[in-house]
Amino acid sequence: MVYYRNGKISEKKNYANQKLNGSFRTYFENGKPKEESTYKNGLYEGYFKLYHLTGFVYLEGPYKNGKRQGTWKLHKEDGSIIATDVYNEGRCPEKNIDKAMDSSGKQ
Numbered sequence: 001m002v003y004y005r006n007g008k009i010s011e012k013k014n015y016a017n018q019k020l021n022g023s024f025r026t027y028f029e030n031g032k033p034k035e036e037s038t039y040k041n042g043l044y045e046g047y048f049k050l051y052h053l054t055g056f057v058y059l060e061g062p063y064k065n066g067k068r069q070g071t072w073k074l075h076k077e078d079g080s081i082i083a084t085d086v087y088n089e090g091r092c093p094e095k096n097i098d099k100a101m102d103s104s105g106k107q
Contacts, residue, residue: 072087
């Protein structure tokens, strides 16, 4: 585990064969979750969530073999959805999420 200077947890991560493997969690300094994800052999695998400091989900969607796969959603700070995209092996024809992230000034 990695800690902030205030003693609160910053990261919880697991390794196998010197690669991230299993549950991965990061936290804001106030203790609220920042990222929840899973790794397999050093690559994202499974459901990914990134949070706003408000506690609502900012970005969420599944990974497969380190690439975005399936439906991804981008949320405002109040939890409402800004954009949705569907990825196939990391590729997305629409890129609505990227457009929305650029226009909001966050990335």
